[in-house]
Amino acid sequence: MLKTLCRKMMGKSCWVYHANSGGCNGCDIEVLNVLTPYYDAERFGVKLVASPRHADAMLCQGPALHSTAQALRRAYEAMPAPKVVIAVGSCATGGGPWFDGYAVMGGVDKVVPVDYWVPGCPPRPEAILHGVAVALGILGKAVAPRAPLTQPSFPFPRYQPCPEQGGQTVPPGAPSTPNPK
Amino acid sequence: MALTSKLKEAWIGIAAGKVTLPYPLAPHPPAAGFRGRPIFDASKCIGCGGCASNCPAREILIFDPCQELRVIHYLGRRCTSCGRCAEVCPEKAITMSEAFELATNSIADLEQRLTLFMGSCQRCGRCFPAPTPLDALKLTGYRIDDVEAGRWVFRSRPSAPGETTHDVDIEL
Numbered sequence: 478m479l480k481t482l483c484r485k486m487m488g489k490s491c492w493v494y495h496a497n498s499g500g501c502n503g504c505d506i507e508v509l510n511v512l513t514p515y516y517d518a519e520r521f522g523v524k525l526v527a528s529p530r531h532a533d534a535m536l537c538q539g540p541a542l543h544s545t546a547q548a549l550r551r552a553y554e555a556m557p558a559p560k561v562v563i564a565v566g567s568c569a570t571g572g573g574p575w576f577d578g579y580a581v582m583g584g585v586d587k588v589v590p591v592d593y594w595v596p597g598c599p600p601r602p603e604a605i606l607h608g609v610a611v612a613l614g615i616l617g618k619a620v621a622p623r624a625p626l627t628q629p630s631f632p633f634p635r636y637q638p639c640p641e642q643g644g645q646t647v648p649p650g651a652p653s654t655p656n657p658k
Numbered sequence: 659m660a661l662t663s664k665l666k667e668a669w670i671g672i673a674a675g676k677v678t679l680p681y682p683l684a685p686h687p688p689a690a691g692f693r694g695r696p697i698f699d700a701s702k703c704i705g706c707g708g709c710a711s712n713c714p715a716r717e718i719l720i721f722d723p724c725q726e727l728r729v730i731h732y733l734g735r736r737c738t739s740c741g742r743c744a745e746v747c748p749e750k751a752i753t754m755s756e757a758f759e760l761a762t763n764s765i766a767d768l769e770q771r772l773t774l775f776m777g778s779c780q781r782c783g784r785c786f787p788a789p790t791p792l793d794a795l796k797l798t799g800y801r802i803d804d805v806e807a808g809r810w811v812f813r814s815r816p817s818a819p820g821e822t823t824h825d826v827d828i829e830l
Contacts, residue, residue, distance in 0.1 A: 517678045567715070570765065571736030574715045577828055584735070595761045596768065598738030601688065603681050608761030610682050619759040620767050626700035627773040 490522035491613055494532030498549045498585065500539025503599040504566040508536055510602040523609055534561040534612065537585040540568040540576065546588045553589040561612050564591045565605055567598040693739045693754040698732060698770050702751035705730065705774040709743035709752060710801060716810050716828065718743065719803035728776050731805045734768030
């Protein structure tokens with residue numbers, strides 16, 4: 478019952494903790510913009526707190542670095558359950574353009590379990606507000622997977638049919654190379 | 659004196675009016691020129707792979723399952739909407755939309771997968787080889803990405819006998 482009550486109250490006043498594990502500060506500025514009177518996130522009970530022990534949701538910015546992964550993990554473990562992790566920005570969702578750097582582990586989903594993704598570099602303040610609203614169940618998500626886009630297939634009876642058209646399967650290690658000599 | 663300062667403060671607050679945007683309840687379209695999610699058009703795409711070669715975040719994978727087909731797989735996880743794919747596209751098959759409400763609970767919602775028919779020789783059924791040996795020298799490498807495992811794979815072949823090749827295999 479207490480768990481149900483906790484879940485219910487969380488949608489009413491979601492206190493967020495803002496964890497930057499190595500970003501460029503661009504997403505931080507957008508998150509602070511959400512808290513200004515223009516985007517007044519406190520209408521929805523969203524409040525920024527300084528300690529993960531007071532927080533219901535964690536806004537992760539920046540990729541998970543080898544140097545900050547342990548601190549991020551400890552901040553996540555310090556949050557009381559139920560907890561929501563929202564990855565904000567391209568770095569947090571996938572590692573950013575420097576995802577294969579020597580210091581970068583990748584997105585924060587390699588360290589903490591991410592529940593919601595808000596891509597963008599940086600995402601607009603509206604996008605962050607939308608992401609928090611989706612996490613709280615106020616709004617539904619606006620993006621859906623696009624159906625596989627195919628060009629019209631041409632009949633070529635003299636060639637070996639392709640695997641995607643019901644033919645043989647080409648082993649993945651030996652794909653057809655362009656311009657075989 | 660104290661009362662006038664309070665009144666002045668109240669007047670400043672009233673004169674500012676309401677500045678809060680009604681955003682989540684009413685749409686707030688971005689300014690002109692805003693770049694959001696790239697949208698791929700399979701009917702215009704010729705499968706040249708320029709977008710995949712120029713993507714700074716290496717978010718576009720290319721795989722040829724057979725001679726006539728080419729799969730272009732856009733992942734969208736760390737896309738920064740820089741617009742370089744739309745810039746280099748010779749057929750304008752990629753447009754930067756104004757969609758910014760991309761918050762999702764499943765990162766696979768952002769993927770786009772194109773399966774393209776690649777023109778090949780009507781007689782032999784293979785792709786066209788380089789016309790001259792000089793053009794063949796410029797063809798140093800090709801992409802054979804592993805779409806299923808999400809790996810960016812670049813293979814090259816020596817342009818001269820005895821030259822070392824530079825193969826790249828990156829987990830995305």
